Amino acid sequence: MYDIFVYFCLFLLQHREEKQLEASVESLASRVAHVKNALHSFIYKLENEYERLAWPSVLDNFALLSGQLNTINKLLKNEKTPSFRNQVIIPLLLSPDRDEDLAKLTEQRVPVFSHEIVPDYLRTKPDPEVEEQEKQLSTEAARIGPEVAQKQIQALNKVCSNLLEKLNNPRDDRDTETSSLRQNKPSFNPADTNALVGAVAFGKGLSKCRPPGPVAPTHPGQGPMMSGGPTLQQVTIGGGSGQQAGMGGPGAPQQQGQPGKMPSSIKTNIKSASGSMHPYTRSLPQQ
Amino acid sequence: MEAPPVTVMPVTGGTINMMEYLLQGSVLDQALESLLHRLRGLCDNMEPESFTDHELVYLLKGQQGNPFILRARRSLSHPTAPWHLRYLGQPEVGDKSRHALVRNCVDVAASHSLPEFLNEMGFRMDHEFVANGHIFRKGVMKVVVSKLSRILVPGNTENTERLSLSYLVELSVLAPAGQDTVSEDMRSFAEQLKPLVHLEKIDPSKQRH
Numbered sequence: 020m021y022d023i024f025v026y027f028c029l030f031l032l033q034h035r036e037e038k039q040l041e042a043s044v045e046s047l048a049s050r051v052a053h054v055k056n057a058l059h060s061f062i063y064k065l066e067n068e069y070e071r072l073a074w075p076s077v078l079d080n081f082a083l084l085s086g087q088l089n090t091i092n093k094l095l096k097n098e099k100t101p102s103f104r105n106q107v108i109i110p111l112l113l114s115p116d117r118d119e120d121l122a123k124l125t126e127q128r129v130p131v132f133s134h135e136i137v138p139d140y141l142r143t144k145p146d147p148e149v150e151e152q153e154k155q156l157s158t159e160a161a162r163i164g165p166e167v168a169q170k171q172i173q174a175l176n177k178v179c180s181n182l183l184e185k186l187n188n189p190r191d192d193r194d195t196e197t198s199s200l201r202q203n204k205p206s207f208n209p210a211d212t213n214a215l216v217g218a219v220a221f222g223k224g225l226s227k228c229r230p231p232g233p234v235a236p237t238h239p240g241q242g243p244m245m246s247g248g249p250t251l252q253q254v255t256i257g258g259g260s261g262q263q264a265g266m267g268g269p270g271a272p273q274q275q276g277q278p279g280k281m282p283s284s285i286k287t288n289i290k291s292a293s294g295s296m297h298p299y300t301r302s303l304p305q306q
Numbered sequence: 307m308e309a310p311p312v313t314v315m316p317v318t319g320g321t322i323n324m325m326e327y328l329l330q331g332s333v334l335d336q337a338l339e340s341l342l343h344r345l346r347g348l349c350d351n352m353e354p355e356s357f358t359d360h361e362l363v364y365l366l367k368g369q370q371g372n373p374f375i376l377r378a379r380r381s382l383s384h385p386t387a388p389w390h391l392r393y394l395g396q397p398e399v400g401d402k403s404r405h406a407l408v409r410n411c412v413d414v415a416a417s418h419s420l421p422e423f424l425n426e427m428g429f430r431m432d433h434e435f436v437a438n439g440h441i442f443r444k445g446v447m448k449v450v451v452s453k454l455s456r457i458l459v460p461g462n463t464e465n466t467e468r469l470s471l472s473y474l475v476e477l478s479v480l481a482p483a484g485q486d487t488v489s490e491d492m493r494s495f496a497e498q499l500k501p502l503v504h505l506e507k508i509d510p511s512k513q514r515h
Contacts, residue, residue: 070351071351073351074347205334206333206334206336206337206340206341206501206502206503207331207332207333207334207337207472207502207503207504208332208334208471208472209504211332211334211470211471211472212330212331212332212472212474212504212508213508214469214470215330215332215454215469215470215472215474216330216474216508216510217510218435218454218469219435219454219474220510221363221510222363222432222433222435224456224469225433225434225435225456225469
């Protein structure tokens with residue numbers, strides 16, 4: 020009587036374990052299917068839409084995958100999940116023929132359940148290289164001894180907590196700290212900015228009549244301009260008013276190769292015809 | 307009878323008055339790579355274009371006032387492309403709180419006889435320089451990072467000498483007059499380039515002295 024009772028209890032236990040196993044395998048399969056779908060869409064995006072892809076969306080995809088892997092991990096660690104290590108899968112029948120049901124089940128990824136695919140799909144041991152590395156790591160860990168290991172763990176924890184604190188608490192004085200650090204490597208020079216803007220805006224440092232060399236900051240080109248040639252005086256127009264315009268010194272830049280007298284006569288004509296500077300309102304020059 | 311005020315006069319044709327909004331800064335050579343990287347990430351996803359341009363600045367001096375300035379620009383990397391002629395007005399001195407330099411801008415394309423034409427009209431070339439660098443776009447904003455070089459022998463663009471050890475960075479937008487939201491957008495974009503570059507409104511008249 021007692022024996023029958025014991026057998027009955029064992030049977031119920033097994034049944035319950037089987038049910039748990041089935042349920043956990045099902046939820047694991049669904050999570051893995053989610054990961055597979057996420058990977059599938061990500062690969063598709065990378066292959067077909069890579070021109071339009073931006074960093075934020077790539078990072079989103081990675082975050083999604085990482086979240087899904089996290090849930091799988093949590094599921095495996097859950098106490099209700101039976102230990103899968105105790106289960107053994109043994110292939111009962113291997114055949115080189117195509118199996119339609121299997122093909123449909125795996126979406127055409129595994130059409131044949133043969134001896135070629137078994138080592139890959141039913142593998143439980145890690146790759147030889149990975150096994151080597153794990154062995155090395157465990158011998159290393161055994162070698163350094165428990166106290167040293169403890170010290171290393173503590174150091175790592177301290178570094179991580181420091182980093183977390185820095186990231187979580189933006190401090191006001193952090194800006195001054197970092198700005199003082201950055202003084203060592205300035206990336207722009209305000210004097211250069213001014214020099215370049217001056218060059219683009221009105222040719223400071225660029226007048227072609229001046230020999231190349233360090234530029235005087237004020238009234239560039241006055242000295243060399245005077246020595247440019249006697250024809251300068253003839254070509255200067257408008258006398259005083261032209262000078263006060265202040266563009267690159269007193270030189271109306273000369274055209275080399277043109278006789279000095281010709282340009283000035285043309286200019287005089289145009290000048291006398293128009294009162295305003297705007298060329299669009301200028302009337303035809305009077306001859 | 308007085309003419310009606312300009313604002314109510316009918317528009318009888320011509321082009322819309324375009325204004326150029328401008329922010330300028332510079333970056334040292336050693337920080338150029340990081341700036342280009344950042345711009346490549348921030349700006350529209352296109353191949354960064356590099357350019358080599360030769361700009362000549364022509365002046366027409368009159369009896370009074372400031373001389374009239376026209377800028378003629380041609381591409382040295384695309385020798386058959388048309389010349390580009392640009393007029394830039396004086397910066398508008400309106401709002402001190404406006405974040406960008408605003409000035410009137412007229413752009414036209416011109417044929418390769420432009421320098422001779424300008425000479426015949428009475429313009430004289432004041433200075434020229436070679437600019438080469440990269441251009442990026444973000445929407446309507448244009449970012450140009452360029453290295454300016456002085457031309458040693460007039461007319462010879464091969465023989466050039468760098469003006470300084472920095473690259474000039476310019477952020478510009480061409481927009482019709484009166485759109486002040488543009489300068490807000492420019493300022494927020496400029497914030498994203500700090501601390502590599504400080505883009506700011508630099509008044510050219512203050513640079514003369």
